[in-house]
Amino acid sequence: MIIGLDVGGTHIDAVLLRGGHILENVKIPYNPADTLEAICTAIEKLIDKKDLSRIERVNLSTTISTNAVLEGRTSPVGMIIESGPGLEPSSLACGEENVFLDGYIDHRGREVAPFREGLVHEASRNFKKRGLSAVGIVTKFSVRNPSHEVRVKELLGSDFYPVTMGHALSGKLNFPRRVFTTYLNSAVYERFNTFTSAIKRAFEDMGIKAPINVLKADGGTMSLEQATSLPVHTILSGPAASVMGCILSPASGDAVLLDVGGTTTDISFLAGGVPLLEPQGIKIGEYPTLVRAIFSNSIALGGDSAVKVEDGRVVIGPRREGPPAALGGPMPTPSDAMIVKGMLHFGSREKAYLAMKELGLVLGMDPESVAEIILEKMGDMIKNAVDGILLELNSRPVYTVRELLYGKRIQPREVRIIGGPAKVLAPVIERKLNIPCAVPDNYQVANAIGAALSRTTAEITLIADTARGYITVPELGIRQKIDSGFTLKQARSMAVKLVEERAAILGASPEDIEAEIIEESCFNMVRGFYTVGKNIRVKAQVKPGITGCGGEGREMDDEGRK
């Protein structure tokens, strides 16, 4: 059995799965001030009188790191930054204390100038004086040569905890994002770990001994143990759970994924059946980061959005002014329209009808027509948003003539929609976008199922510079010598092996590890008129996906027994 838990903004969804079937599901409202208690309540309801020893794993998405950042409840961090020449670095100051080093590593990982070690000792004294425990170390081009970051950490000794080094979080180039990501990782460390230790204890108290995994923003999972040193990767994992919920039934082509909530609609995409990721990383609060994340774009449109008439036209959103009129709310909402059309059944149909009638008086229409117009308008808003996002996605920078002229563009052939109003909206969306629109089974708890079935993901970047004779894999802290005959083929197989190992360490079960190369290039490095070496760059990943079985295999009888 597998437990999947999705902690949303106002609800916790929990499911218990066996063989891909739902045994139980629970949805409880909660107060974000006490997430842990709510999680425990949900789990207790879920596993009521079940055989706990048969629980194989628990996957949960948490908002703990996200909320810590958004609410400013993070630990103070001492940052040590080596910016080298380039942009003026003062805008990168994000810690309680920011110390700038004077060393310099260039784009090929060559040390141009060492930093003065005295600056680190001084920083260490200052941090202690200010009572700072958490530290972040980031140097420019550390993903090409992490030696300065490593050396700073050595110099700091064991006086600080945690110490996050930038190169360990992502192999991507982007110094400012590396600084912010490193900062956030150290800043949320304490809160995240207080939470996870509490979770662990609570689960032990309940008698659940199964491994616990947390969801990452890229739609994959990692073990709770690994997450303690990389908590930043759990930020904004909420949309990831819904996207994974949408691909429970496999897809092979491009698709639009919609999650329609109370106040917002999240729009994501599948490219060739795989969730589309943010090109760089996700932005949290004011901080752009290198956290690998599923692309998700939110528009202010949901079932509870306030509906008004302005200049004789229906306007939906952008705000939620309260619950639907049917539940005693102050304004008419799309949900009221759906209730009037007889497509949703909750609250008072009479109140919903009155709300539509009021709008109808201004528009000179009967309430049913108003409801119809609201649904149409919702469809148009979603269509416009999808079109706009697609236009942007399809103009993402490319760097080769081949990609520019013949590169793949995302052309969705289907829509998958989840969330409360999913069933009602599906036909409207289908008509507007002019492609089939499907509502997955169990669409109300699809996010929790998605969390339960997400598999472990990993990504590594391998850079080989045969002229210098070095290979670097920043995410794994690898920097070693290679001989001058190192080839792209060798780089490929090495990258695949390393990413598989990485996934295993993060908690993947061997049958789920499906490694692939996602980017590769090999440049001749010519100096004068001679080729002096090759610059090889390979990225490998274990992509986000659904594990093959929902616990205990797929073969079973009607009652869910093997």
Next chain:
Amino acid sequence: MMKAVNKLGLVFFPAFDWAISPTHPEREERLLYTLDQVQEEGIADIEGIKFYNPSVAEKEDIERVHFCVPDVSSLVTESHMVSAGGAITAARAVMEGEVDKAFAVVRPPGHHAHRVVYGDRGFCIINIEAVMLEYVRQRYGKRRVAIVDTDCHHGDGTQDIFWNDRDTLFISLHQDGRTLYPGTGFPEEFGGPGAFGYTINIPLPPQTGEEGFLYVVENLVLPIIKDYNPDLIVNSAGQDNHYTDPITNMNFTAQGYARLTQRLNPDIAVLEGGYSIEGALPYVNLGIILALAGLDYSHVKEPDYDPEKIKQPTWISEYLKRLCEEIYRRWMKKEDAAKKMFEGKDSVVRKKRIYYDTIGVLEKQIETIRVCSACSGLITIKSECDLGYSILAVTIPRDACPRCIDEGYRAYRTADSGDYSGVYLQDRVNDEYCAKM
């Protein structure tokens, strides 16, 4: 988050799958380290800086500027269409008001491509600035434009194309032609009868440094631009004046390029040459990007930067002072000089020998420009080259008078195709192009 003072569009297209040949300076690796630097600096995250993919130029865009012999499709590769398209994309972003400024960091470059093209010379086949500029004029109307070519090599192709066009002020700063390819670009090259004085060449001695470049910009280029009062300033931003460039002999720096960009304040910059792909390009491009965006570039420095080592010899400062005074004097007296030179003449003939270094071909050209009081004058070119082509090419200029238009069409119609391998006509008034083989 950092915010650009000027909204900047970047067309960053390193063409990672295109090279002239595997070990040629113009190869796949050329913008690799620039891209690394731009990505590591997080330029794309700066508010107000927007990245664009290049569009692909159309055949018509090329034919508006060039006579490709035998035709566009036999000479021009997809990469060239993309590079020209990249320049067009940059210009369009500015003209449509999406950004204040734009920089096309594209390859291959283009400023050695003349009006007639038989192939690759100086790494160029298509003059991407000229294609861009004529696209802009076609689409957004006539504009007075100053092109300032800061590549170390003389922008001979751009000079050739705008030689007789007084709506285009062409200023080239370059290493003295007696010491560097293509061997042209002397102050005496001053423009055709319809635009005498609107081509300005400023040859700089080898080892000119930051000081010299900025002096010339401050004391000659900017005053001339101010007099000319253009609607648009375009910078052919070659980066091979850098002290580490392997094929030139200048002592310019990333800081210098950034400062030059800031003072010149171009609306559109287009990358040209620059082959110190590791020591210069990442820093020079970054400096230019920051300067265009109006951001602080004072921290941009090359790894081996040592101002003492690259100090400009004092005699150069003296020399440049005199040179600037002399050229400015000529600029001020250009109308009188034109009168003296062209009054009473029907036409002006230029004989040119153009060497295509990459393909080893020599072209001989006789260009005849009508001296016309009503317009800038019809241009006819007879050209032949080692490849066995012999062509007649007629350009009816944008501002052509009815007489020159008629004359142009007559020349095209009456030319016996038996005498030539091809006869071509560019009608810039009606934006039409015809060819008969």
